[in-house]
Amino acid sequence: MARILITGASGNVGREVTRECAARGLAIRVADRDPKRLAQTLPRHEAVKLDFLDRATWRSALDGCDQLFLLRPPPIGDMKTTLLPFVDAAYASGVRHIVFLSVAGADRMKWVPHRKVELYLMAKAKGFTLLRPGFFAQNLKDAYRRDIVEDDRLFVPAGEGRVAFLDVRDAGAVAARVFEEPTAFQGHALTLTGPEALTFDGVAALLSTALGRVVRYEPASIPGYAWHLRRRRSMPWMQVVIQTVLHVGLRRGDAERVEPTVERVLGRPPLALADYIARAADTWRRERRP
Numbered sequence: 001m002a003r004i005l006i007t008g009a010s011g012n013v014g015r016e017v018t019r020e021c022a023a024r025g026l027a028i029r030v031a032d033r034d035p036k037r038l039a040q041t042l043p044r045h046e047a048v049k050l051d052f053l054d055r056a057t058w059r060s061a062l063d064g065c066d067q068l069f070l071l072r073p074p075p076i077g078d079m080k081t082t083l084l085p086f087v088d089a090a091y092a093s094g095v096r097h098i099v100f101l102s103v104a105g106a107d108r109m110k111w112v113p114h115r116k117v118e119l120y121l122m123a124k125a126k127g128f129t130l131l132r133p134g135f136f137a138q139n140l141k142d143a144y145r146r147d148i149v150e151d152d153r154l155f156v157p158a159g160e161g162r163v164a165f166l167d168v169r170d171a172g173a174v175a176a177r178v179f180e181e182p183t184a185f186q187g188h189a190l191t192l193t194g195p196e197a198l199t200f201d202g203v204a205a206l207l208s209t210a211l212g213r214v215v216r217y218e219p220a221s222i223p224g225y226a227w228h229l230r231r232r233r234s235m236p237w238m239q240v241v242i243q244t245v246l247h248v249g250l251r252r253g254d255a256e257r258v259e260p261t262v263e264r265v266l267g268r269p270p271l272a273l274a275d276y277i278a279r280a281a282d283t284w285r286r287e288r289r290p
Helices: 012-023 035-041 055-062 083-093 113-124 145-151 168-180 200-211 222-232 237-252 261-266 273-279
Strands: 004-006 028-032 046-049 067-071 097-101 128-133 153-156 189-192 216-219
Touching: 004 012, 012 028, 012 067, 012 168, 028 035, 035 046, 046 055, 055 083, 067 083, 067 168, 083 097, 083 113, 097 113, 097 168, 113 128, 128 168, 145 153, 153 200, 153 222, 168 189, 168 261, 189 261, 200 216, 200 273, 222 237
Parallel strands: 004 028, 004 067, 028 046, 067 097, 097 128, 128 189, 153 216
Antiparallel strands: none
8 A cells, every 4th residue: 555654743744744644544654753752742653763864764764655745854954965865765765756845935045955855856857746835824833932922022024024824734735635646746836825914913913812912013133033043042053044034035025925726726715824823822821820
């Protein structure tokens, strides 16, 4: 029976890809650097260790799989010694289709690591599909959570830029749909967005309504934001640079375009940011002290 290897399965996107594939009855194997983490988050699925920095883990993870969900771990910036040779290993092992989670704009942002993987897959001219999601709604739970909980603010250098936030569940559903019928999406690059583009003032208003307290948007300067990520959030420099540049791009409208891809692939509208915030409101509530 065909089997899909899902990398980064313990993360936000990987978990949703796993859930959607399982719901469709697709055979899957989940992979992560720490199998114990998988046992806690995805206990009902076959789990294997996979470390892009340790080639000894590649063969057993890929063995028997004919499709692959490939996700770049944020700490890994060198594609030449990690994801690119892993692509070669995947095809050599019998994988016939790779779904790579890239980023929106990778076709024009030559500096993002995802671009190198995209070009490598294109040059191979084998089975692949590129997913290019915009900003995830779940960034509010991850990258922005502490600022919201601790300071009642969204602090990013986005100016008045608008963002068509994408719910991770839609990314997972699109990936699963591609795995169901890979030939229909062979060689396609799918840009994924939410149903509407909102300013961060608008996002702050949605948070304020859901939480019953005022959350404000404070536009950050470029150096102020980089300092904030490095000093207050202890983020590695590579991630600081990437995250800062991506947010500055919002000022130019890099993430404001609403694409019809999700509805075209899934046959329904994409999930709205307001629905996600209402569903996940407890994420940003402060602990009540006795």
